[in-house]
Amino acid sequence: MSAREFGEAWALSQLSPGIHLVALAGLIGRRIAGWRGVVAAVAGMMIPAALITVALTAAYGVIAASPLARAALAGVAPVTGGMTIATAGLLIRASGRHGRAHLATDVGVSIAAVVATLVLGMPTLAVIGAGAAVGALALGRERPTSRESSVG
Amino acid sequence: MDALALLGVFLKASLLSLGGLSSLPLLRADLVAPGIATDDQLVQAIAIGRISTGPNGLYIVSLGYLVAGVVGATMALVAATLPPLVIVPITAVARRWLLATPVAGLVRGVALATAGLLVATGIGIVTATGSPSWWQLTLAAIAVVLTYRGTLHPALVIAIGAGAGLALGR
Numbered sequence: 001m002s003a004r005e006f007g008e009a010w011a012l013s014q015l016s017p018g019i020h021l022v023a024l025a026g027l028i029g030r031r032i033a034g035w036r037g038v039v040a041a042v043a044g045m046m047i048p049a050a051l052i053t054v055a056l057t058a059a060y061g062v063i064a065a066s067p068l069a070r071a072a073l074a075g076v077a078p079v080t081g082g083m084t085i086a087t088a089g090l091l092i093r094a095s096g097r098h099g100r101a102h103l104a105t106d107v108g109v110s111i112a113a114v115v116a117t118l119v120l121g122m123p124t125l126a127v128i129g130a131g132a133a134v135g136a137l138a139l140g141r142e143r144p145t146s147r148e149s150s151v152g
Numbered sequence: 153m154d155a156l157a158l159l160g161v162f163l164k165a166s167l168l169s170l171g172g173l174s175s176l177p178l179l180r181a182d183l184v185a186p187g188i189a190t191d192d193q194l195v196q197a198i199a200i201g202r203i204s205t206g207p208n209g210l211y212i213v214s215l216g217y218l219v220a221g222v223v224g225a226t227m228a229l230v231a232a233t234l235p236p237l238v239i240v241p242i243t244a245v246a247r248r249w250l251l252a253t254p255v256a257g258l259v260r261g262v263a264l265a266t267a268g269l270l271v272a273t274g275i276g277i278v279t280a281t282g283s284p285s286w287w288q289l290t291l292a293a294i295a296v297v298l299t300y301r302g303t304l305h306p307a308l309v310i311a312i313g314a315g316a317g318l319a320l321g322r
Contacts, residue, residue, distance in 0.1 A: 135261015
């Protein structure tokens, strides 16, 4: 697989719904070994990680009710909230790689979404639909060209 | 909630999100608001997802396990795996169309709307207890900076939170 092929697979994976790394694994798998490659690449990425995730969750469940775990959770909760907010920043950074004017647009659209959901009480699904419509009509003039992103 | 309904909720969140944690606002709306899951469970799932291997988006497997055991985890795994793969057959027949500007614009619009929703969801998680104390707000701010910069491993950021909770949360 050439660097150019990988770059194109990466760009296409960023357009997929859900976890982009799964799409990337699928595209690489197909390129290398057809549909069997898709199954092998995606299973290899997801099944061990899912098993480890379930094992960790089950292990945590054993101690979850203890006072120490409750205390730790009081610190972990704001951290995960902060991580969630930072993920928004990473999404905007990945989207706005086209200079300052675009960054202003991107931040503006994101703030509109915050206001729509927190102030106006708009349903989550409606906010996503509005974003899709605004994007398709007004934000499509430039293609995403960069390969850098930290959003998995 | 039966297994198929749970699969439906996870599939919807996966299909309408773009990468990693971005399924979180939809899942919080569909699971926490009706009382099927709690914010505590959401926090545990996100934390475990960050500590565990694999893509960040696998936090939904942890959430599925917390809500409905192994069956829930399986439903979440299926829902995390199938939607991204629609890109494979589509690229085979319509690669040019996919890289055309209206599609790129649509994806950009969804990403930006999701960014706004993630901010709202993060605020919701931080304030879930009603009135977060000064050290919890400080932790949230530290986590924002560390995660955005991405230089410290997420598991260590979680550990900072757990340590602070043990020291100050009792």
